[in-house]
Amino acid sequence: MPIRILDETDYPGVQALHRAVGWPARSLAGWRWLHANPARAEIDAPAGWVIDTGDGELAGHVGNLIQRFQHRGRTLYGATGFSIIVLPSARGQGQRIIRTFHTQKGLFARWTFNANVVSQPLYARHGMIPWPEQTHALKLGWPVAPLPLIAGKVLKTLHRLAPDTVSRLDEQLMNDRLGRAVRLALPQGVSLLEDIADASPYGAFWTALASEDRFLSDRSPATLRWRLADPDQTQAPLLLAVERDGAMVGYAMAQMAKGNTLEPPVLEIVDLEALAEHAEAVPLLMTALKGAAKQLGAAKLRLPVVSPLQLARLGAFADSARREGGWGHCHVIFEHEAAHEAWSPTPWDGDQGFCLRPVPLTQGARERRPLVAASSHSKA
Template identity: 45%
Template structure:
C-alpha cells in the first residue's frame, strides 16, 4: 500500500515526539517541540510546511523530510528558495523517501530547491527528480583547515574502535574542550576585523546588507528580522559568531560561523555558514578566515570547515584555499531550478547568472 504524504504538524506534541523517534533511530540530532516552533516562525516560511511526513494507516509518521525556506535578494528582487534536510524513513516506511523528496522538489512558489550533504547512494534518486550537482565547478568540494591534528587523530581512532553504535553510546561524549564555553565575541583580530553583535536597523550591518542587496548577485536575506530569527534557535548549543571587516566606519566583508559536533565521537568544528563581501573587497576574505582560524585555536576547536564552496569564494580564499584539506569528493549539494514566483521579473536563467 502506498504511504500517504502530508504536511508535518509542528504544534502537535505527539507528532513531534514521533518524528523525534525517527531522528533518534538513526543517531541524528532531535528537534524539540520548541525547536519546531522556532522553525515555523521563519520569516520566509509563509504558508509552506516546515516538513512533510509519510504516515501509516493510523496517520502516524513513518518518514520525514524537513523544508526550510530561504529568501534571496538582489537587484531589487526578492525570491524564495527551499532547502530539504533530514530525510529519514523507518523500516516500515521504506519506499516513502522517494515520494517525500518528490513532494519537496515539486513545491510551489520557489525559484529553486536544493539539499546539502547528499550521499553518493542517493545521487540516482536526485537525478531522476531533476536535481543536479551545484555549484557547477565546485559541487564536490568541502574545505577543512586542521586546527588541532592530535584531536582529529583521536577522533578517527575512536570512530574506528566504536563502529558499533552500542560501543559509541557507552563511550559517551568525547573530544570537547573546556575552552568552548568562553566568550566568543570577545575574541577579535587586529587590522579592521571585529566581532559583530548589532544586526538591528540603522547598524553598520544594516547598511552593509542593503549595499549588497543593490548589487546584481542574489544573496540570502540578511535583514534585521531574519538575523534576529536565526539567533533565536532554542536548540543552539553555542551562539553563532559573526566577524566583520571594516574600512573606516564602513563594513565591507563578513564571515559568520557556528560550532558543530556531528556526534559524540566527532571532533568539534567551527563551520563557516556565511561568507560575503562588497564587490571589489574580496582581498579581505583571507583576513576573515585567518581570524576564524585563530578563534578556533584559542577555544580548543579541532578544525575550521567550509561545507559549500562556490568558484567565487574559492578564488577569494587565495592561499587559504590552497592549504585547505579537500573533503567530500562527490556532488553533495543537489539543486533543481524551477520557474520564478508569479509576478517576478527574474526568470530561472537570469537567476543562475546572479548566484
Template identity: 45%
Template structure:
C-alpha cells in the first residue's frame, strides 16, 4: 500500500485509526498546532505519514515529531515517531512507515520512548537499540491511592475473562475512575518550590535556560519560544502542573506534569513530562518531587509516574528512586544515532524529549 505524508486536513482519517485502538483522537486544531512546531517548519518535514487502501480507507499512520536540540552554540535535530497505529487490514505496514521516518536527512538520530513489549522487537530490526543502556527498561511510579488502583485491576480482570461484561459496564459508566481534581495551590507546595506560569515571559527562565546550556549537555530545546509553543496544545483538557525549584529569585530546576488516564479502565495518573535541575542545585529534585506528590494528591491521581529515567536523573532522585515501584521491564526506549552524532552520553533525556507532552490520554477521556 502506498505511504504518503499527511496534513491536518487528514484529521478525521487519523481519528478513525486512533479510535480503533482506543486512543484519543487528535483534533484538526491539534494537528495544526503540531505542524507549527518551529523545528518541523525549519526543516519543512512531514507532519507524519498515512497508508490507505485503494478506496481511501486509512490502514496505518505514523506521526513525525522533530525535536530541536542544543549543544553549546550548536542547533541539532532528531526525529521521533509517535502515534504509530496499524489496523488489522494494514498488517505489515509498520516497517515501511518506520523506514520512511528514518530516511529523513539532517538528523543526528531517531528514537521512540514509548514502545510496548510487543513492539520493542520491531524497532531493533531497524537498528534502534534500547537506550539509555542502563535505564531503558525503567518506569518509576509512586502509588498514592489504593482504591482506584484496586478497581482498575478488577476491571482488567473482567476484560480478560469476559470482555462482553466489561462492555456492559462501560455502556453504563463510559469513563470509570474519572478524577475529581482540585486546583494545585502555591500555598500547598514545599518551601523552595513555586508555581511556574508562562515561563516564556519571565527573565528568570531565560537565565535558567542559559545556565542549563552552559553545563555542556545535549539538551532538548526549552528556550522561551519553544516552551510557549509546547505548552500551547489546543487538545489539552486540564491545565498542566508547572513548577520551579527556586533559590532566591533564581530558578535552579523545574518540573512539568500532566494528569492522564492511560486507558478507559486505568486510574488517573499524574505523568511527569519533564524533571531537571542545574548541576550543584542541592535538593532541587527532592523538593520538586515532594511538590509533585502534593499536586498529584490535589488532582486526585492514584499515582505519580515517570515514564523515562536517564542515568543522571536516577542518581538525582536518590531515595525517591529507592522507594519507587518499577513498571515496564522491557526496552521501551529505543534510539539510533547517525554517523557524526554527538556523544550519546551527553544526552540525559526526560519524557519531554519525545512525545509525552502531547500524546498522553486526557484524564477525562475526552478529545
C-alpha cells in the first residue's frame, strides 16, 4: 500500500479512520483549520501522510503539526506527529508511516508527547528517545471532585467485563455546570486574559519571554489567535494572566475535555509559562486553575506534559499532585542538540491543545460558547 502526502480530499477518509478506532472525528472545517497552520505554510511542509489502499479508502494516517521556535534570535521549526492510526488491514505499514514522519528534513526535531501504552514501544525502533529524561512518563493530576473520578473508574471496570453493554450507554458523568458561562472567583493578582492583540500586554509578555535564553515554541499573539480559532472547540479555552507593576509576567491556558463517554470532564492545562524572574506566578496560576476546575464542572485539573523546569516551578503543587501516566508518552528525535538543555516543553508543544476530546454540549450550551462570563477576585 502506498504512503502519500495528505491532501484536502482525504479529510472524509481521515474522519472515517478516527471513527473506526473510537477517536473524536474532527469536522471538515477543523481539518481545514489545521491545514491552514501558518507555520506549516512558511516551510511548505506536508499536513500529514495517509496509507492509500488504492480503492478509494484509507488504511492509515499520521498528522504533521509544524511549530515555529525561537532560540537566541534564531527561528527554527519542529513537528509534532498526531492522530497516528493504522488499521489491521494495513498491518506492517505502521512503521513505514512513522518513518515517513520522522525522516522529514529541515526540522530541528520531530516528536510526540501523547503516545499511548500500546504505541510507545514503536518510537524507540525509529531512533526516538524518551524525553525529557526525568519526566517523559509523568502526568500530574489534582482531583477537585472525587466522586465522579471514582464513578469513572467503576464504569471502566464494567466496560472491561461487559464491553458490548457499557458501550451502548449515553454520555456519562456530565453535570449542569458544563457549558455554562461561569463567573470565576480568581485569586488576587490573576485575571482573565482577553486581549491578545499584537500591541497588548500579552504581546509584550511574549516579547519578554522570547528574549530569555530558552528554546521556546512560538506563543506570539498571532499564533495564539490561530490556536483559539479551532472550529471544533465546544468551549473557548480559559486564558489567565498574572501582572506585576502593570506588566504581564505569567499566563496559563486550559481547556475543558472529556476523554470518552465513560470519563468525567477534566480541565487540561495546555500551557503554563512565566518570566524567569517571576517564577512565583506559576503557583498563583495553579491556585486559580484548580479553583476554576471545580467551578467549571471538571472532576480534576491535569498537566499532561511535564518538564523538570515546570516541576520545580510548581513547588507545593508538585508535592500534592497525583502521579499519572507511568509509560513513556513523550518521545523525540533531535537534529540540533541545543534543544536538549534549553527546551522545557509544555503541553502546548504537543498535540494536547487540539487533539483533546471536547466536552459534548447541547446546541443551547454551544450558543453560550465563552467558558467564563466575567471574573471576580476572592479574598485569598
